[in-house]
Amino acid sequence: MPTAATSHDPRRHVPRTDRLLADERLAEPINRLGPALVKAAVVSAQERVRTGGLTAETVVEAVLESLPANASGLVPVINATGVLLHTNLGRAALSSAAVDAVAAAAGPTDVEFDRSTGERARRGRGALAALAEAVPEAGAVHVVNNGAAALVLAATALAAGREILISRGEMVEIGDGFRLPDLLGSTGARLREVGTTNRTTLKDYLDAVGEQTGMVLKVHPSNFVVRGFTANASVAELAAALGPLGVPLVADLGSGLLRPHRLLPDEPDAATALRDGADLVTGSGDKLLGGPQAGLMLGRVELVESLRRHPLARALRVDKLTLAALEATVRGPATPVIRALEADAEQLRRRAEAVVESLRQSGIPAQAVPCTARVGAGGAPELALPSWAVRLPAEHSGSLRRAATPVVGRVEGGALLLDLRSVPAAQDESLTAAVRSTCADPT
Known part of the structure; x- marks a missing residue:
């Protein structure tokens, strides 16, 4: 017979798992998210009942509140850092055209099928x-799954067991501790450094060319700049000298800029490098191109075709969703990163003032302040983009990151800045609502 103590024990009132999962209110989430994810939320809610943090009558409501919007663990955030291509936030935001293309390609597609003949297609x-x-300067093109993969494929096909000539000043680290020498060395190629950190001349390359030279690699440093007493052999100079020797010149541009942009005069682009004589140009699809993660390879027909047919190419190929997004990015409207790059500073000021006015009406001490944004992801490291931000007390940084609609800004000068150059205008209302719900004084 239960005692008075045991009758009040919350553990005796925990609803059974099967009954909870059979509740009609959980039918739609189970169908949308899958039974495993919903069951995990149920188990978590049951534990809260056992510890007295939740009543048995409110378990289903608590489960519904805890469930994510979709089955992925990735949470969309508002990028208010002022870094247009923030690697930790996924780099380029896709255009609406690319998003639509990915959704359309989610089911069966003709990715490798000719509907006219019923046969396999490219x-x-x-x-x-x-x-x-x-x-059009490229004779042929190929796509792999990221920029590093493009370099690995080129190095493996052209220089495995042979030498890659590279300037000592271009032996860069590409992020997260990965270094170019280690990446290229993993292909079986031997790296031969030429020149010095600050000065590498055409003669340095030519003195090192020999029977063991598989290719010459010209790397755009991208995320740093060397100034002062410097020398640097250009793609045009190298191409003119290496062409008669039959040594392939590979130019890794990193940022994936296809053609020159008026705001990026110092950023190399694929079209110019190919016109200057590079045999192969590599770059990333999710940087200044503004598309999905992909490795772009553009160059001479016979060279690109040999790379495409190399056995390693199969392991590095991209899926249909990437191909769909990439095509829509190239053919479609201006991408979010280009819109952010070209945003008018005066319009940014007006947007910041409008957000601040709305927040002040809720009693939040915000200010509109001028600031400086950056391209990010190794692109145009010295380019300072005039911008405007919403200034808030720094202590709100963490709570905004953890909000239902996460907002990621930057702490600078003892304050939290929400830089609007990296925030599409369409997200201003969501940003304002997130700040209001997170930062307003509850009293």
């Missing part, structure tokens, strides 16, 4: 055609 021909049209 994989990703639409994306490849779009790249070829955007950069």
